[in-house]
Amino acid sequence: MRTxxxxxxxxxxxxxxxxxxxxxxxxxxxxxxxxxxxxxDNLGMSAAVVGIVLGVRNLSQQGLFLIGGSAADRLGARGVIIAGCAIRTVGFALFALGDGLPVLLAASVLSGVAGALFNPAVRTYLSQEAGERRAEAFALFHVFATTGALVSPLLGPALLLVGFRASALTAAAIFALLTVAQAMVLPARDVPPATSAVTADWREAVGNRAPNRPGGRPTAPDARPTVTASTSWPAAPPEKQVRRDHLGTRPGRPPLPAGPARGIGPAGDGLGIVLVTHDLDTAAQAERIVVLDGGEVVEEGTGEQILNAPSHPFTVALLGASTRRGAAVRP
Structure with missing residues (x-):
């Protein structure tokens, strides 16, 4: 019901x-x-010819997503979605009605180009229309997509009892209905004028790289330390020092300069570290500690207060279960 x-x-x-x-x-x-x-089986084509027909369809779709994405950006996602569904209607109908190799190759190209058009355009339109609920919209989008992929293989064999043409014409009819529905329902949006050439957009996409971790491995946009306790370590021993090149940065921000983090925090250069950890040896280095239970803050205070004089029952139980209890706050 919630869904x-x-x-x-x-x-x-x-x-x-x-x-x-x-x-x-x-x-x-x-x-x-x-x-x-x-x-x-039905048309008696060789395995090589079958492979060519299927391969042309795959190449026409997966190989042309850049074209579809650029068309959605410059012409508007709505028109590209409608055009893609209409083209696939024609392509699937040709699969049903055509027996010769030229017709089947044309059907493969049309159905593939159609997918290259509406797949990126649908995602563009969904992203623009959903606004702040974009994550929910895409989650539901994939639920519906998976449902369609699960239902049709159950219906397909039943239609094949009538014949392949019945299955292909049914598929073409589905796309025809989608074409009409989208033409009637999807509102047209103003398309902002392009500020760069298509080839410049493609170069930007090809050159878009995530920052690298030490050793050259790519870092995901959200692969940065999660932080729960802030600290300054102006005089930490070398083995306790944190290197700035081991810290991730937020997307869109330049990486921090590499090197030992001397004087981190208010006593240093204005930087701070917050760590999420179950290691109380690590937590003991913090000036302030926040204790979470099920994602809720149950206690907050200085490191000395939390480790040596906890007040919340959860914190008391947590420390009591650790051999770290009773040790000095600072090494």
């Missing part, structure tokens, strides 16, 4: 895009998994 409540909280355009993705996957998996069998 349905969340869905109803979105604008009609987003709800349609969720249903659209269910229909896209349902229509796709009604046809594509059975296409090789149709080409080989």
């Amino acid at each position: 349905w409540h969340e869905i109803r909280g979105f604008p009609l355009a987003i709800r349609l895009l969720l249903v659209n993705q269910l229909g896209v996957n349902a229509g796709f998996y009604l046809l594509i998994p059975f296409l090789a069998v149709h080409l080989g």
Whole structure:
């Protein structure tokens, strides 16, 4: 019930895009998994020809996502979504009606180009329309997509009892309905003028790299220390010092300069460290400690106060279960 409540909280355009993705996957998996069998068994094509037809479809889609994304940016996501669904309607209909290799290759190209158009465009439109609820929208988007992928293989074999053409025409009809629904429901949005050439956008995408960790391994945008206790260590021994090149940075910020962190905190250069840890030896280095239980703050205070005179029962139990209890706050 909560999921349905969340869905109803979105604008009609987003709800349609969720249903659209269910229909896209349902229509796709009604046809594509059975296409090789149709080409080989029903049409008597060789394995090489079957591979060419399927490969052309994959290349036309996965190889042209840059084109689809650029089209959505410059022409508007709505028009690209509608065009993609309309083109796939034609492509799937050709699979149903055509027996010759030229027609089947044309169907493969059309259905692949269609996917290259509407896949990035749908995600662009969803991101723009969802606003602050973008994460929820994409989570539901993938739920609907997975549901469509699960349902259609159950329906496909039943349609194959009638024949491959029945399955392909059903898939084409699904995309035709989606085309009409999106043309009627999706509101048009103003498209801001492009400020750079398409090739410049592609170079920017190719050159976009995450900062590297020491040793050259890429760092994910959120792979940075989580922090719960702040401290300054102006005179920490070498083995306790933290190197700045071991600290992640927030996305969009330059990495911190490498080198030993001498004088971290108010006594140093204005930097601080906050750590989330279960290691009380580490926590003992902190000037202030925050104790969390199930994500809720239960106690906060100086390191000496928390470790030597805790007041909350959870903190008392936590320290009592550790051999660290009773040790000095500072080494």
